[in-house]
Amino acid sequence: MKQNRKGLLLVVSGPAGVGKGTIDTALIERNPDMKMSISATTRNPRPGEIDGVHYFFKSSEEFERMIENDEFLEYMHVFNTNYYGTPRLFVEEELKSGHDVILEIDVQGAMKIRDSYPDAVLIFIAPPSMSELKARLIGRGTETADAVEKRYATAFDEMRYMDRYDYIVVNNVVDVAVCRVEAIIEAEKCRTVRSEALINRLLGGSEKP
Ligand code: 5GP
Secondary structure (H helix, E strand, O other): OOOOOOOOEEEEEOOOOOOHHHHHHHHHHHOOOOEEOOOEEOOOOOOOOOEOOOEEEOOHHHHHHHHHOOOEEEEEEEOOOEEEEEEHHHHHHHHHOOOOEEEEOOHHHHHHHHHHOOOOEEEEEEOOOHHHHHHHHHHOOOOOHHHHHHHHHHHHHHHOOHHHOOEEEEOOOHHHHHHHHHHHHHHHHOOHHHOHHHHHHHHOOOOOO
C-alpha cells in the first residue's frame, strides 16, 4: 500500500562475515515495500555477481563523471583502488514515494549519510563474539590464513565505529536479528518527530471539542 509519509532511510553496516547481507535479503523478502539501494562500484564483478542486481559495475571514468554530476548520496574510494557509491536518484525517489530504503554500506559511508541525512537510522550488525566472527571468516574457506588475518583486522577496525550507530543488533540467529531490525523500524516510525501528519490529523480537524 502506498503511504503518504516519507520512507525511512536505513543504513546497515557491519564487518565482513557478520551476515548483514543475509539479514538485508530476508528483510526485503519479508517486506516487499522495502527497497535495497544498489551501489555503483569500479571493482570487478565476482563470479555470480550480476550488473544491476548486486552492483552497477562502472569504469573509473564513468564513476568519476557521476561524482562530477553529483549523482551520489555518498561515495568512497578504497585504498586508492576502487570506488563504491550510493546512487542518489533511486534513494530519493523511493523515500519520496513512502518506501523504506536500505543502504548496505561501510562505516565511513554511514558517517557521511548521518551528516547529510540526520533522519537516517543507523544499524550496526555485530557478531556474538570476536572469536565467532573469526570463525565465520575462516568458515568461508576460500582464503589463505594471511588473507583471513587481514579481513579480521579490517573487521576489527570497522567495529570501532559501532558506538556511533543508533542501534546495535547482534547476529546470532538470523531470524531473531531480522525481527529485531523490524522492531527498530516499527519503533522509529512511531517516533513523535515522524508523526507530525498524524498529530495534525487528530488535533487539527473540525472535530475539536
Ligand atoms: P564488497 O567489495 O565486498 O562487495 O564490499 C566492500 C565494502 O564496501 C563493504 O563493506 C560494503 O558494505 C561497502 N560498500 C558497498 N557499497 C557501498 C557504497 O555504496 N558506499 C560505501 N560507502 N560503501 C559501500
